[in-house]
Amino acid sequence: MRTILMIALLILSTNCLATVYRWVDENGKVHYSDEPKANAEVIEINEETQNSIAIKTPPKATIAPKEDTQISYKISIVSPQEEATIRDNNGEFTVNVSVSPQLPRGVKMILLVDGVAALEPQTSPIFKLTGIYRGEHNLVVNVVTxxxxxxxxxxxxxxxxxxxxxxxxANKARQ
Known part of the structure; x- marks a missing residue:
């Protein structure tokens, strides 16, 4: 079965190498065909006119590893100000952040309060905190992948x- 298929394919492939004819009609338009016409001339097909692709691999010595061009992000906390005193009985306040250049997809910011992540990583530069206890706190924002x-x-x-x-x-006087 395979032998018959191979022979049939070889016979069909020889038909692909047909002769090409060129002629000019009465309007001056040039035509090409595989069928002969009146006043048609045979076109010789050279090897240079056939499409061929050659894959060349550069020598291994010239291939240089790609340098990892890492973007340098500048991130800063805009508010609250350094050593600001926030007065809120519920422990709620907002931290605003400035980052440049704009973060690409998949890169987020995370707010650390006293070294612990206060919220899930996010792309928004506004962090709304709740339930923070009184006292001194250190805030740091990280850009993370x-x-x-x-x-x-x-x-x-x-x-x-x-x-x-x-x-x-003041509260004791009310009692």
Whole structure:
């Protein structure tokens, strides 16, 4: 069966090498065909007119490894200001961040409060925190890839969160 198929393919492939004819009609238009016409001339097909592709591989000595061009991100905390005192009894405040250049897809920012991630990584430069306890806190924002690699970090920002105490003298006078 395979032998018959191979013979049939060889016979069909010889028909592909047909003669090409060229002629000019009464309007001056040039035509090409594989069928002879009146006043048609045979065109010789040279090897240079056939399409061929040659794959060349450069020598291994000239192949240089691609340099990893890593983008340098600049990230900074815009607000709250350094050593700012935030007064909120619920421990809620917003951290605004500036980053340049714009983050590509898959790269996010994560806010660390006292070295611990306060929220999930996000692309928004606005972090809304809740439930932060009173006292001194250090804020840092990192630019991270999906696999957790840190690309850039902001300078640490020290803030103070003030909450009114239930034990304050003003509250004792009301009782």
């Amino acid at each position: 999906q696999n957790g690699k840190v690309l850039a970090s902001s300078s640490p920002r020290k803030i103070f969160l003030h909450q009114a105490s239930v034990f304050s003298p």
